[in-house]
Amino acid sequence: MGLSKNSKRKCAVGGYKKKHSMIGMAFSIPIVIFLLVFVLYPVVYNIWLSFTNASLMKGTSEFVGIDNYVRIFSNKLFKKYFWNTCVWTFWSVLGQLLLGLGLALLISRPMRGGTALRSFLLIPYVVPAVALALVTKWIMNSDYGIVSYWLQQAGLLDGRQSLLALQGPAMWVVILLNIWRSYPFPMLIYWAALKGIDREIMEAAAVDGASKWKIFRYITLPELKNTTIVLAVLRVIWTATYYDLIYMVTGGGPAGSTTHLPILIYQSSFGSFQIGYASAISMILGALMFICIIFYVAKSDIADS
Amino acid sequence: MKNARTKRYISNILIILLIIACVFMVGFPIVWMALSSFKPGVELFTIPPKIFPQNWSLEWYEQALTNENVIHYFLNSLFIASTVMIIDMVIGSMTAYSLTRFSFRGRKLILMCVLAAYCVPPIMLMLPMYRIMNMIQLSGSHAGVIIGHLTVTLPFSVWLMVSFFKKLPSGIDEAAVMDGANEWQVFIKVDLPLCVPGVLSTGIMAFIMSWNEFLLSSVLVNKENMKTLTVGIANYISSTHIDWGIIMSLGTMTTLPVIVLFALVQKYFVEGMTAGAVKG
Amino acid sequence: MVLAGVLVLSLAACGTSKEDVPEDKEENKETEADSGSYEGESLVIWTNLTADAQYEVLNKQFTELADEMGIEVSVEKVAFNEMYEKLSTAAASGEVPDIMHTNFGGTAYLYAAESIMPMDDIMNEIGAEDFSGAYKTVLTGSDGHIYGLPDWAMHTSVWYRKDIFEDNKIEIPQDWDEFLAAAEKMNTGEVSGFAVPLDGVQVAAQTLYEMMCSAGVYFMDPETGEYCFDKEKDEAVKVIEYLVSLYQKASPAGSLTWSWGDYRNALAVTGTCAMTLDMGAVIGNAQENNPDMTGKLGCFDFPGVDGKKEASFGSGYCFVASNQEGARKNLVSDFLTALYTPERAAERALSRPMFAFPSYIPSFDLYRENEKVADFKAEVDYIFDQFENSNWYWYGMEAGLSSMSAYIESTTIFGEALQGACDGTYSAEEAYDLINDDLAAFAASM
Secondary structure (H helix, E strand, O other): OHHHHHHHHHHHHOHHHHHHHHHHHHOOHHHHHHHHHHHHHHHHHHHHHHOEOOEOOOOOOOEOOOHHHHHHHHOHHHHHHHHHHHHHHHHHHHHHHHHHHHHHHHHOOOOOOHHHHHHHHOHHHHOOHHHHHHHHHHHOOOOOOHHHHHHHHOOOOOOOOOHHHOHHHHHHHHHHHHHHHHOHHHHHHHHHHHHHOOHHHHHHHHHOOOOHHHHHHHHHHHHOHHHHHHHHHHHHHHHHOOOHHHHHHOOOOOOOOOOOHHHHHHHHHHOOOEHHHHHHHHHHHHHHHHHHHHHHHHHOOOOOO | OHHHHHHHHHHHHHHHHHHHHHHHHHHHHHHHHHHHOOOOHHHHHOOOOOOOOOOOOOHHHHHHHHOHHHHHHHHHHHHHHHHHHHHHHHHHHHHHHHHHHOOOOOHHHHHHHHHHHHHOOHHHHHHHHHHHHHHOOOOOOHHHHHHHHHHHHHHHHHHHHHHHHHHOOOHHHHHHHHOOOOHHHHHHHHHHHHOHHHHHHHHHHHHHHHHHOOHHHHHHOOOHHHOOHHHHHHOOEOOOOEOHHHHHHHHHHHHHHHHHHHHHHHHHHHHHHHOOOOOO | OHHHHHHHHHHHHHHHHHHHHHHHHHHHHHOOOOHHHHOOOEEEEEEOOOOHHHHHHHHHHHHHHHHHHOOEEEEEEOOHHHHHHHHHHHHHOOOOOOEEEEEHHHHHHHHHOOOEOOOHHHHHHHOHHHEOHHHHHHOEOOOOOEOOEEEEEEEOEEEEEHHHHHHOOOOOOOEHHHHHHHHHHHOOOOOEOOEOOOOOOOHHHHHHHHHHHHOOOOOEOOOOOOEOHHHOHHHHHHHHHHHHHHHHHHOOHHHHHOOHHHHHHHHHOOOOEOEEEEOOOHHHHHHHHOHHHHHHEEEEOOOEOOEOOOOEEEEEEEEEEEOOOHHHHHHHHHHHHHHOOHHHHHHHHHHOOOOOEEOEHHHHHHHHHOHHHHOOHHHHHHHHHHHHHOOEEOOOOEOEOOHHHHHHHHOOHHHHHHHHHHOOOOOHHHHHHHHHHHHHHHHHHO
16 A cells, blocks of 8 residues: 555655655664564574473483474473463453552542642552562561451451462462553553543543443543553553563462463473473463563554554 | 442442452552561561561661662662663654655664564573673673663663654644754754653663562673662572572562652653553 | 504593593692693582672682692582572583582482592592481482582571470470470460471572471382382371471461471570471571570470481582593592592581581581680580481482482472461472472373
8 A cells, every 4th residue: 555655755765765665764873683583583593492301400402393382282281380480461451440440530520639640650660579479478478477467357368368379369469469550651642542542432422411321431432442452552562571570479379370481481491401492382472472562563553554 | 329329329329349359459568568678587587477667777778788789789770771762762763754754665673673583582682782792892791781671671662662753743744854953953943842751751661670670680691880789689699598688678679769760751651651642 | 453553542542541540539639739741721519608798718729729739610600499400501601610518409400410520539538438328428429429528517496495395394305296295285376386387499498408308208108218208108298297297386377388497596685486397507696696595495306206226317518520521531530539628527517507417527526626616515405316326318319319309399289288288278288289290291201
């Protein structure tokens, strides 16, 4: 599409156009070099490793074909860890989009101190995951953690128990932490999108007697559809590959209940020294993420000129 | 009408309660961390835990700040994050300019590669990255960490900036060209100034991501005086005991600067992001 | 012809340098440190000891020595929980530090990765007879060479609250049933009888291993060095069942994810546990955060199943050095030799928050004279005695240096299986199978 339009114009401007686009291309050279050396090379290297039985302990490496992939799918623990990844990603993303949208609606109301509230609500975005993770371990300690104490007093938790030592709740804790850390970004984007919605349509609808809920459901929500898709793709990729938080809060435990694929990749590489096997898992994770991106490109106009 | 007024009244109260809940939710972990960092050793383990320190103590800050490595951690993080921010802004805006204002063969391919790079799990980069750094003799240096952080931040930055540059009306470039400006001048004098909020907010995000990054920083650096704050704090969890006091004081010292910094530049960030960065 | 000439020349060169070496060493030994020859050289040293007290002593000794020898040292901390990540990334790219101060597991890893050199010469220079025998066995590879210089070692015992024992009129338990009964008896809402810490990183494996050892179940056969955990299923399942019953009947629920710091705090700082297994660092925690508790702590050996204890779990640190040649090798050798003076060896052992015993015999007296240690004379005598007379093993190295040990330390299967067994996800047998499948797969690839 874009090309044919250009070629028409090209006739008018002639050789200039060609030189012009060459120079334009030159502006992309730094990123191309960077991607080739620091992204493409590691990825190709990983693809190669995933077909070998490379060991990080003995430094040996033999080509083994698709053995690693076969092993992954025949491992019953892998299914559990894969499911954990889905749970972690789904609820983290859903939670941060809902919370983000809710808070965006709150701060888009005209009120005194609105800007201050908005600034305040953005704070979690900059809190380092390490700090958050360590505070969490501290407040969840079964003996002297304040949150554990409150829950124990309220009878919601057995004495000397911690949420982080229970399989289901441990996953909820890391998901909630992730939501806490990530909601400001969707909030801001939704807030911007809400500002962009034509107020006149809403006012007209209100005059016609539409309830607040109906206005939200039939006017606001459809307007936010595109924003939501983009946000969801962005956050799904970021969440599914995010490692730091779980590593520092639970390390994948208890009993593997918070082990998701990035943690499994780390453990397979540096816990079992099977870097070939670990590479195969990371290929699977990378490929799934790539599918999300294809979906995104198809849905958005980012690639159009 | 009385009914409407009570309704309004109730909804106001609900909103205020909601705001209080939000403030508590956001503030609690940070405030708890800061308060704990002022508790002397014996108070850290009181059962039941007390919210406020009984004897305010600066011992952990003293311990942290008299440790010369902590100063190093801090300066390292600052240096690395600032450099990453600048490189992201420069390369990101150049790439976005190239990909949105020109049409050449391979344009879509480059864009796809940038997006694909965003999909690469950082954990997958860890080992190859370490090898490359050794190959080019950057292992253990700040340059190595900076490159590591760029692989994580650049794809996202380019993505963001592409959406900013796309918003510029296409006519302005041509007008400048008619006036005799070359491509570089159009970039520097016309397009870039129009995208300042976008470029700044991208830079701020890059800074924050780099400041908070843990995984790659921890693999790429071993020397005490080269470590970043995040790695430095994590190392305080040792096999013999966990120095909660020092960890809380370091956590506070890591968190506060970014909060303050962010408060200062937030105007640009909000402006940039709301210029319609991610709309699809 | 030319080739032959070069060969001869190089051989000659080798010959002369080899002859030079011993002379050099002699001189160095006589003049303490003849700095001239190493001027401008530098050494990279890694240590796992990230706690300030320990790191500072090491760093001080290294810098002192470097000044004497006129060299540069760069000391880098590698935290315990990321040790294998660091070691494997370093080994994968051939960037292993010159010297590393690490535990037996780290040594086993570097040995398997062929990244460290035999130390027989250096040990002989210091005096092989000055090291206790048990440490030497554990560091000897299958080729008969010794790969590490033992620095200090620790011994797992049950550390307990004397006052709680007295209040409950409990005698030191002599077998597993008595131990469980004692733990249950002391278990109240506020204070639990015994802590079973099961953090996935190393802690779960260590807790299990002390119980395995005392029941005579091992990973590698102490006689043959073969993988034997698969042949002892019944016994191993019983050990796991016992661990689970201790957890369920006497341990705080949250201990499922406790690491070292947590259970040490519980015993020595908050006073919420009556007994834990530990290598003695609890004393350090008490002295630092709750000095009143220090006098209330004592230790005894974890009992055997029917009273007779087969062996116990010992651990320790040593120095290893990467493969070096020629002058660099001499430098490393001189540097390490100089670290073994009675004063320095004792100082290093004492820098650990208590109960790390120097493995260098000439430093024993200095160690015992230290006032912190003298306070615990009974405990120290007792553990010294255990070290000298009874069997102790380090997991996976029951018959000498083996990569199995590094694997046991780094795999997370122990956390998965044992946490799962304690919270009811797996039966003891399933937990055993998970562990055994994982280890057996590794053993097959060894």
